[in-house]
Amino acid sequence: MNSELPRKSETEDLAVRFLRVLDEAFRHVGVYKTSKAQNMFSALNLNQLRALVLLQREPGMAQKDLATQLEVTPAAISTAVKYLEKLSLIERRPDDEDGRTMRLYLSSKAESILEHHRTFRSKSVAELLSALPLSEQHIIVEALERALAAKAADFAKQVCD
Numbered sequence: 371m372n373s374e375l376p377r378k379s380e381t382e383d384l385a386v387r388f389l390r391v392l393d394e395a396f397r398h399v400g401v402y403k404t405s406k407a408q409n410m411f412s413a414l415n416l417n418q419l420r421a422l423v424l425l426q427r428e429p430g431m432a433q434k435d436l437a438t439q440l441e442v443t444p445a446a447i448s449t450a451v452k453y454l455e456k457l458s459l460i461e462r463r464p465d466d467e468d469g470r471t472m473r474l475y476l477s478s479k480a481e482s483i484l485e486h487h488r489t490f491r492s493k494s495v496a497e498l499l500s501a502l503p504l505s506e507q508h509i510i511v512e513a514l515e516r517a518l519a520a521k522a523a524d525f526a527k528q529v530c531d
Contacts, residue, residue: 430473
């Protein structure tokens with residue numbers, strides 16, 4: 371009886387290597403070191419962080435739309451919004467046209483924290499890329515952009531089919 375497991379595809383092997391390289395690279399450039407933003411982020415779960423990012427991209431989103439985007443229940447988003455409000459990270463404001471609907475906005479505190487985190491991440495990645503010639507930096511970024519575009523096209527095709 372052969373107890374040997376089937377060999378993973380080369381793409382799966384490369385994915386494992388890619389994640390290992392990213393983890394090591396981010397450790398090297400300090401992404402995992404504590405920043406001001408990370409102190410606040412440590413108090414949040416993934417959906418709460420995603421909610422902040424979505425509200426940064428789409429200020430004034432209704433709570434039900436935020437729940438839909440995050441694929442969570444209305445009860446779960448209600449709990450998350452209350453917690454984020456308690457931390458002074460978001461504000462609820464009545465809709466101009468429908469007083470029953472509350473619109474969600476990031477507070478200036480949340481904007482500042484997200485900007486600090488974005489800048490920190492950007493500088494860290496720039497430091498990592500700077501170890502390579504500019505031509506190789508372009509190759510890496512452009513290859514990842516093509517991969518994302520291909521996945522987006524696949525998703526759009528699935529939705530239309």
